[in-house]
Each structure stands twice: as C-alpha cells, then as structure tokens.
Amino acid sequence: MSSGNALQDLADRIVAQAKPGEQVEAYISRGGETSIRIYEGEVEHFVSAQSESVGIRVIKEGRTGYAYAGTLDESVLSEVFAEARDNVQFGSADEWAGLADPDGVEKVPQELWNEELAHFPTAEKIAIAKELEKLTLATDSRIRIDDANYDDAYGETAFATTSGIRAHGRENGCYVSVGTLADDGDETQTGFGFSVGRTPTDFNLARAAREAADRATRLLGATKPNSKRTTIVLDPYVTAQFLRVLSSSFSGENVQKGRSFFAERLGESVANPLVTLIDDPTNSLAYSATDIDGEGLAARRNVLIENGVLKEFLHSSYSARRGQTKSTGSAVRTGGTPGVSCLAMQLVPGTATQEELIAQVSDGVLIQMVQGLHSGVNPISGDFSTGASGLLITNGQVGAPIREFTIASTLQRMLQDVVAIGGDVDWLPMSANGMSLVINDVTMSGA
Amino acid sequence: MGTLSELVGKETIEKVLAKGRSTGAGFSEIFIEDKRSTSAGLDDGRIEQVTTGRDRGAGIRVVHGETTGFAHTADLSEAGLLQAAEAAAVAAKQGSGGVVTVALGGIDRHQVNDVQILPNEVPKTRKVELLERANEAARSIDQAVVQVSAGYGDSVRRILVANSEGVFAADDQVRTLFRVSVVASGDGGMQTGYDSMGRTIGFELFDLYDVEELAAGAARQAVTKLKARPAPSGALPVVIKRGSGGVLFHEACGHGLEADLVGKGASVYRGKVGEMVASSLVTLIDDGTMSGEWGAIGIDDEGHHSQKNTLIENGILTDYMWDYLRARKENHLQSGNGRRQSYMHLPMVRMTNTFVINGTSEPDDIVKATKNGVYVAKLGGGSVNTASGDFVFGMTEAYLIENGEITEPLREGNLIGNGPQVLRDIDMLGNDFAMGNPGTCGKDGQGVPVGDGQPTLRVKSLTIGGTAA
Numbered sequence: 001m002s003s004g005n006a007l008q009d010l011a012d013r014i015v016a017q018a019k020p021g022e023q024v025e026a027y028i029s030r031g032g033e034t035s036i037r038i039y040e041g042e043v044e045h046f047v048s049a050q051s052e053s054v055g056i057r058v059i060k061e062g063r064t065g066y067a068y069a070g071t072l073d074e075s076v077l078s079e080v081f082a083e084a085r086d087n088v089q090f091g092s093a094d095e096w097a098g099l100a101d102p103d104g105v106e107k108v109p110q111e112l113w114n115e116e117l118a119h120f121p122t123a124e125k126i127a128i129a130k131e132l133e134k135l136t137l138a139t140d141s142r143i144r145i146d147d148a149n150y151d152d153a154y155g156e157t158a159f160a161t162t163s164g165i166r167a168h169g170r171e172n173g174c175y176v177s178v179g180t181l182a183d184d185g186d187e188t189q190t191g192f193g194f195s196v197g198r199t200p201t202d203f204n205l206a207r208a209a210r211e212a213a214d215r216a217t218r219l220l221g222a223t224k225p226n227s228k229r230t231t232i233v234l235d236p237y238v239t240a241q242f243l244r245v246l247s248s249s250f251s252g253e254n255v256q257k258g259r260s261f262f263a264e265r266l267g268e269s270v271a272n273p274l275v276t277l278i279d280d281p282t283n284s285l286a287y288s289a290t291d292i293d294g295e296g297l298a299a300r301r302n303v304l305i306e307n308g309v310l311k312e313f314l315h316s317s318y319s320a321r322r323g324q325t326k327s328t329g330s331a332v333r334t335g336g337t338p339g340v341s342c343l344a345m346q347l348v349p350g351t352a353t354q355e356e357l358i359a360q361v362s363d364g365v366l367i368q369m370v371q372g373l374h375s376g377v378n379p380i381s382g383d384f385s386t387g388a389s390g391l392l393i394t395n396g397q398v399g400a401p402i403r404e405f406t407i408a409s410t411l412q413r414m415l416q417d418v419v420a421i422g423g424d425v426d427w428l429p430m431s432a433n434g435m436s437l438v439i440n441d442v443t444m445s446g447a
Numbered sequence: 448m449g450t451l452s453e454l455v456g457k458e459t460i461e462k463v464l465a466k467g468r469s470t471g472a473g474f475s476e477i478f479i480e481d482k483r484s485t486s487a488g489l490d491d492g493r494i495e496q497v498t499t500g501r502d503r504g505a506g507i508r509v510v511h512g513e514t515t516g517f518a519h520t521a522d523l524s525e526a527g528l529l530q531a532a533e534a535a536a537v538a539a540k541q542g543s544g545g546v547v548t549v550a551l552g553g554i555d556r557h558q559v560n561d562v563q564i565l566p567n568e569v570p571k572t573r574k575v576e577l578l579e580r581a582n583e584a585a586r587s588i589d590q591a592v593v594q595v596s597a598g599y600g601d602s603v604r605r606i607l608v609a610n611s612e613g614v615f616a617a618d619d620q621v622r623t624l625f626r627v628s629v630v631a632s633g634d635g636g637m638q639t640g641y642d643s644m645g646r647t648i649g650f651e652l653f654d655l656y657d658v659e660e661l662a663a664g665a666a667r668q669a670v671t672k673l674k675a676r677p678a679p680s681g682a683l684p685v686v687i688k689r690g691s692g693g694v695l696f697h698e699a700c701g702h703g704l705e706a707d708l709v710g711k712g713a714s715v716y717r718g719k720v721g722e723m724v725a726s727s728l729v730t731l732i733d734d735g736t737m738s739g740e741w742g743a744i745g746i747d748d749e750g751h752h753s754q755k756n757t758l759i760e761n762g763i764l765t766d767y768m769w770d771y772l773r774a775r776k777e778n779h780l781q782s783g784n785g786r787r788q789s790y791m792h793l794p795m796v797r798m799t800n801t802f803v804i805n806g807t808s809e810p811d812d813i814v815k816a817t818k819n820g821v822y823v824a825k826l827g828g829g830s831v832n833t834a835s836g837d838f839v840f841g842m843t844e845a846y847l848i849e850n851g852e853i854t855e856p857l858r859e860g861n862l863i864g865n866g867p868q869v870l871r872d873i874d875m876l877g878n879d880f881a882m883g884n885p886g887t888c889g890k891d892g893q894g895v896p897v898g899d900g901q902p903t904l905r906v907k908s909l910t911i912g913g914t915a916a
Contacts, residue, residue: 387861443914
C-alpha cells in the first residue's frame with residue numbers, strides 16, 4: 001500500500017470513530033523540505049527536515065471543537081480527538097455550522113507531483129544554488145550577494161469526513177532565490193530574484209540573477225521625490241501584490257459579517273470596464289493551482305469582476321449555507337473551521353507591453369517595489385497607503401530612480417482608476433498573476 | 448505533562464550530541480520543545496471554536512567549519528533523535544570523522560518570568576467568558592459598532608537546549624494573549640479598531656488588565672475614525688504617544704543592529720560602533736530579562752541566559768545583538784539574542800524587548816511645542832530594509848496637531864522614513880515611558896514574540912503617506 005493510502009487509512013480510521021450525532025473531519029499531512037543557503041561559494045546551511053500533523057474537527061448540535069498536533073504518534077492522536085470533543089461544549093450553537101457535503105462537481109486534475117524532483121540528487125541542488133550566486137555576482141561589479149538559496153518541499157495530505165468526502169494527494173515543488181546588495185560609496189540598495197518550478201530543470205537562473213542585480217543597482221542614487229498626485233505604472237510583481245490585497249473583500253463570509261466594502265454591490269460597477277478578474281485554481285499555469293479546496297470539494301473557476309461589474313462572492317460550505325447558496329470551492333484551512341479566500345486570482349490581460357504603456361504616460365512613476373502593504377492597507381475601510389520605490393516617468397520615458405515615498409488612494413478608487421492593463425503576464429509564485437497595470441490619480445508622498 | 452528531561456534522558460542527549468559531531472563537526476546542538484496551546488475565537492457574536500494544539504519535537508544543529516547542518520524530528524525516541532543527528536551531521540559535511548564523546552552537567556535554569564496561574568489549569572469556560580465580556584463591552588460603546596471579533600490565546604512552551612560545548616539549559620515560557628478587533632460603519636463607509644494585550648505570564652493577566660476596557664478602547668478607535676479625514680501627504684513633525692511607537696525603533700534601527708545582518712554588510716549601522724547614530728536623547732536597550740514582558744525569556748533558544756543589552760547610549764552606538772554563530776565568528780560574547788520560532792527552525796539573531804528609556808520632557812509640552820503635525824496614538828506593523836535603512840510603519844490611530852493641540856482624527860496610512868535620519872531627527876523625548884502592545888517579529892520566515900516601548904516623543908520630520916494635500 002502506498003504511503004498516500006496509509007494517510008488516507010489513518011484519516012478514515014479517525015472518522016470511523018465518530019459517535020452518533022457527531023460530524024467529524026480528519027485532516028492529515030506529512031511532508032519534508034530541503035533548504036540550502038550558499039554564501040561566498042560555500043554552504044552556509046543545509047536543512048533537511050520532515051514534519052507531520054493531524055487536525056480533527058468535531059461538530060455536534062451546531063457546536064464546533066478543534067484540536068491539532070504536530071505528530072502522528074498514536075498516543076497523541078487519541079489525545080487530539082479527545083481534546084477536539086471536549087472543545088465542542090465551549091463553542092456557540094450555530095445553525096449553519098457543518099461539514100461540506102459532496103456536490104458532484106468533477107475535479108480538474110492537476111499535475112502537482114514531479115518524480116524527477118523527488119529523486120533529484122542533493123549535490124546538484126547545492127550546485128544550482130552556487131551557480132545562481134556566481135551568475136548574479138557576474139552581472140555587475142557593484143553587486144554583492146546577501147544569500148543564494150535552493151529550497152524544495154513535498155507534502156502529502158489525506159482528508160476524510162463523516163459527510164462522505166475523501167481526498168488524498170501529494171505535491172512537490174522547488175524554488176531558488178538570491179538576495180543582492182549594490183554599493184555605491186556609502187549607499188547600499190537591495191534586490192532579489194527568484195525562479196520556481198516543479199523540477200529544477202524548470203529554473204531560469206539567468207533571469208533570476210539579472211532581476212536580482214537590476215532591482216538593486218537601478219535604485220543607486222535614488223532620491224526622495226516631492227509630493228504630488230500622479231499616475232502609477234505597477235510592475236507585474238507589484239500588481240500581483242495589489243490583487244492579493246483585494247482578495248478578502250470577495251469572501252462571502254466577510255460580506256455576511258460586514259467586513260467587505262463590496263457588500264450590497266453585486267451587479268454594480270466597482271471597477272473600470274477594462275477590469276475582468278477571475279479566481280481560477282484549475283488553471284495549471286497558476287502557481288497555486290489545485291484540484292480541491294480546503295474542504296475537499298473540487299476547485300473551480302469563479303468570475304469575480306467582469307468588465308468592471310461585480311459578479312460573484314466566494315463561498316465555503318459554511319458561508320454558502322448561511323447565504324442560502326452553493327459553495328464555490330473556495331474554502332481554505334486556517335485552523336478549525338475553514339475560511340474563504342481567493343485561491344488563484346487572475347486579472348485578464350490586455351495586449352500592450354510595459355514600454356507601450358509607459359509611452360502613454362506623460363508624467364508618472366513606474367512602481368517597482370512596495371513595502372508595508374501589511375501595515376498601511378486596510379481591506380475593510382479600503383484605505384491604501386504603501387511605501388514604494390521606482391523610476392520617474394516623463395513624456396513616456398523612464399528616468400531617474402526614486403525611493404522613500406508612499407503611494408496612497410483607496411482600493412475602491414484604484415479599481416475605478418485603472419486605465420490600462422498590460423499583456424505581459426507573469427505567473428509568479430503567489431496566489432495571483434501579475435502584469436503591468438496603469439492607475440491614475442494616486443497621491444505620492446515624499447519630501 | 449512530564450518535564451522534557453524526563454522525556455529525553457541526559458545519556459540520550461549526550462549520545463545525540465556525539466553523533467552530531469561524528470563526521471568531524473566542531474559543534475553540535477539539540478533543541479527540544481514541547482508546546483501546548485489553547486486558543487478561542489469569537490466572531491459575529493458567536494464563540495466560533497476552542498482549539499487546542501500540541502507541538503513537540505527536536506531540532507539538531509551541527510556546525511562544521513562555516514557550514515551548518517540542521518534536521519528536525521517529531522520523534523523523540525533515542526532512535527529518532529540519533530537518526531536526525533546523523534542527517535544533520537551528513538548535511539554539514541559528507542564523509543566521516545572520528546569518535547567523539549560529550550559530557551553534560553546539571554540542567555541550568557535562569558528564571559526571569561514569574562507565572563502565578565498556569566493557563567492550562569484554568570477551565571476553558573473562563574477563557575470563553577472573557578470573549579463574551581469583550582464582545583458586549585465593544586458593542587455597548589456605540590450603535591455604529593457593527594462587528595466584533597475577539598481572540599484568546601495561551602501557550603506553555605517548554606524548551607531544553609544542550610550543545611557539545613557543555614551548555615545544558617531549560618526554560619518554561621508561558622504566554623497569555625487577548626485581542627479585540629472592531630468594525631464600525633457610518634455614512635463614509637467602514638472603519639476598524641484594534642487593541643491587544645499579552646504578557647509572558649499566566650492567566651493572572653486578567654487580574655491585572657480588564658478585557659472590557661481593552662474592547663471599549665478598540666470600539667472607540669473604530670467609531671472615532673468614522674469621522675476621520677484623509678491623512679496628510681508629505682513631510683511633517685510627528686508626535687508618537689508613549690507605548691505605541693516602539694515599533695519605530697524596532698524597524699528604524701533594531702533589525703539593523705542584529706549582528707548577522709551587520710556581518711553580511713546588510714545594515715546601514717555596520718562599522719558604526721562608537722559613533723553617534725542617533726539624537727543624544729536616545730538610549731536604546733534590548734532586555735530579555737524584563738520579567739513578564741512579551742519578549743521576556745529565561746534563556747534564548749541556544750541555551751544562553753537572557754540579558755539586558757545597551758545598544759545605543761545617549762546617541763552613541765555601543766553594541767550589536769549576537770547569537771552563537773555570529774559571536775563565534777567575530778570572537779565576541781553572545782548576548783542572549785539567539786532565538787527561533789520552533790524546533791523546526793534554525794536560531795538567528797532576534798530582538799527580545801526593545802525600548803527607549805525616558806527623557807525629561809512633559810508629554811503635554813511636546814504636543815504644545817508642535818505647531819502643525821500629526822499625533823500618532825497607535826501604530827500598526829512595520830518593516831525595514833536594513834541595508835538602505837528605509838522603513839515604513841502603519842498608523843492605526845492618529846490625529847492632526849494644529850497650533851499645538853490635538854484636533855481631528857485621521858484615516859489610516861503608512862509613514863515612511865530612513866532609519867539613521869529619523870534617529871537623528873528625534874528632538875523631544877518624554878518622561879512617561881510605557882511598554883506597548885505584544886508583537887510578533889518576522890525575519891527570514893520565522894515569527895517570535897517581541898516587546899517594545901518608549902516614552903512620548905517627537906520626530907521633527909517624517910513622511911506621512913496620506914492623500915490630503
């Protein structure tokens with residue numbers, strides 16, 4: 001019997017112990033990682049580690065209890081089940097609480113396991129990270145390396161519920177990254193580059209090296225700009241981060257609980273008609289592609305905004321029951337009761353290159369990096385303010401580098417102020433894709 | 448639960464450390480952790496669920512020359528630990544060395560925190576009641592309060608660290624936390640309020656602090672912001688209320704004083720020991736021994752006693768913070784700052800409780816002396832690029848200062864500055880020191896609990912990232 005089935009057997013065995021009147025869900029995972037860091041041509045650290053975990057959710061008479069442990073040790077498993085049961089009595093009765101029921105939606109199979117990576121020799125992983133460090137150093141004499149890293153991970157999960165959902169699967173992937181420092185006199189700027197793949201042969205080390213060097217060197221000599229209203233062009237990487245900030249506002253649960261500025265706006269125009277935004281984890285190009293959601297239902301394509309009009313909110317089985325609708329396969333695990341989130345956001349691209357978009361801007365800023373999205377953006381009120389760095393745009397041409405400024409608006413306004421979407425799609429290692437995006441009328445704060 | 452030394456005997460630990468060095472490595476270390484946690488959440492008027500968690504395992508680190516090998520396991524049997532030690536040893540160096548023996552003495556304990564009521568001995572009902580009290584208190588503040596979520600969390604973390612240099616130390620770290628977030632709704636949309644409290648103590652936290660007061664404060668913050676105007680855009684003087692702006696120092700210089708970043712030349716403070724790096728008003732301390740504070744620890748996660756370290760004294764940089772590896776590399780003493788998120792992580796240089804000590808100004812005088820500016824009553828998170836020194840932090844509760852008086856509330860936004868410049872620009876420092884909210888500091892993907900604090904102070908110019916001209 002394969003180990004994947006062994007995990008499924010364990011999940012099934014836990015669920016089979018449910019008592020009458022109890023709904024039980026068992027979520028088992030096991031995985032491992034290799035993490036190699038190179039510094040000045042030597043291995044700085046090499047981490048090789050395995051981990052496992054079990055989470056058990058029990059629901060009885062509308063009350064939920066949950067417990068987890070970072071081991072599959074038999075003695076601890078029974079303790080976890082007992083704790084989850086004990087915790088049930090302290091939850092409030094909630095008429096919508098419950099497990100997902102199978103809904104008949106077919107899974108779209110995803111190729112998430114790569115056999116080549118599973119057997120990839122350690123010495124070659126080290127050699128890849130060393131090669132990345134060497135390539136990056138060779139790009140520019142002003143570049144130093146902070147660290148060059150190779151990371152890979154694999155995981156197997158199994159899932160069972162008393163409502164009849166069973167799912168097991170395995171996934172692996174690998175990642176290289178390099179952090180750079182560029183010096184000019186007393187000034188130091190930093191950059192980073194990365195490449196991801198299902199297997200190391202997918203890596204584009206040359207691009208990672210070039211981007212890491214460019215990000216750092218282009219900021220040398222950057223000055224602090226004056227404050228003004230301006231047009232911004234977001235680099236694909238920044239656009240993906242911007243999309244992520246919007247994610248929680250599409251959650252049906254947040255709408256129900258009064259935490260989304262999109263509430264009451266279904267069918268209305270919430271963005272410029274250029275904007276069509278979907279959440280599609282079944283698109284295998286997406287880094288976060290998956291065939292099932294956090295409740296074991298088939299992942300599926302959902303249209304969030306179509307030509308500027310708000311089309312749909314996302315649901316787990318909980319928010320679906322509460323809203324008298326169907327799950328959209330958008331449950332995510334955040335502990336016990338699954339939450340709701342976008343899984344793989346995709347803005348439908350335009351056709352222009354970044355150069356063509358910039359050529360249309362008479363006075364603006366190309367935003368190449370942002371800092372502090374977690375502290376300066378409030379997805380409930382919509383207030384948006386983030387630190388940034390980039391290049392000034394004058395008469396359609398990029399010019400001098402600028403840094404230590406913020407860009408601010410509100411999320412609601414920025415969606416309406418989108419004036420162009422690039423065709424330069426980049427499938428980044430995030431749960432959103434990226435492309436150049438032009439937004440008008442943003443406040444830049446500097447000196 | 449049994450103690451860790453009962454779970455894993457000294458002889459086993461000695462064998463594991465010897466195994467770690469069996470390929471010729473100079474240093475081996477075992478870090479054993481057993482952490483039990485309980486959390487409970489209330490949202491939308493309901494107790495969503497109570498969660499209990501258990502994480503138990505060991506991380507084994509082997510250092511061979513400049514290379515660190517690391518492996519971790521949830522299997523604490525002798526066989527499981529020896530297997531992990533071998534994996535770490537092989538990771539640090541291929542090939543085989545000689546036979547090594549390691550002998551340890553008695554377990555060293557350095558107790559800084561004093562726990563009265565172990566949270567795992569408190570009935571869960573009492574934890575859930577706190578959430579309901581907070582919910583009611585927040586909702587009773589104003590009709591505009593439309594949503595409340597509250598969270599309770601406690602953890603009992605037992606650690607045991609031993610290494611081939613004879614370190615053999617243990618610590619029990621008990622933390623208790625409570626947080627409230629509130630949404631208020633009005634004509635101009637929605638606004639949020641947030642507050643939290645947390646100490647490295649037990650359930651007696653709730654004898655010392657009132658959850659109703661905390662919840663009411665978060666609710667008032669949200670309701671007040673409904674009338675807020677857009678924050679200014681551009682450079683202005685900023686007054687930061689006591690106990691709310693420690694994150695400024697955490698970001699503006701704390702990370703830049705971590706010896707691992709300095710050693711790689713990734714800090715604007717490299718090579719600056721003995722130099723004036725801040726206004727002479729500033730004395731900055733990192734103190735892991737501050738009993739009961741959120742970042743207080745008896746020992747760090749490398750088994751070194753926590754310490755009180757002066758980083759900046761009257762504006763002059765006196766020292767960086769150190770962990771085992773960096774101290775060894777530069778022939779410096781460790782400072783008790785080697786920390787890790789869990790047994791699954793490698794230790795690195797981290798802050799504990801980082802704070803600026805009192806100045807002499809009356810806080811009211813600082814506001815009065817500011818003709819036009821911004822008064823920040825609550826800061827949110829922040830982040831820094833240690834190499835360039837540029838940092839941001841969010842203001843979650845702020846007001847305009849007009850003609851020396853605090854006036855209208857402002858909407859949220861980030862502030863941005865450059866660390867070395869902002870430290871020089873601190874021109875008034877109050878005499879009203881207070882520690883701030885419990886924080887989680889993230890570095891290289893690991894989160895650890897940290898505290899911060901400062902008296903009311905003024906920075907003569909910071910860039911406010913609002914939208915108002």
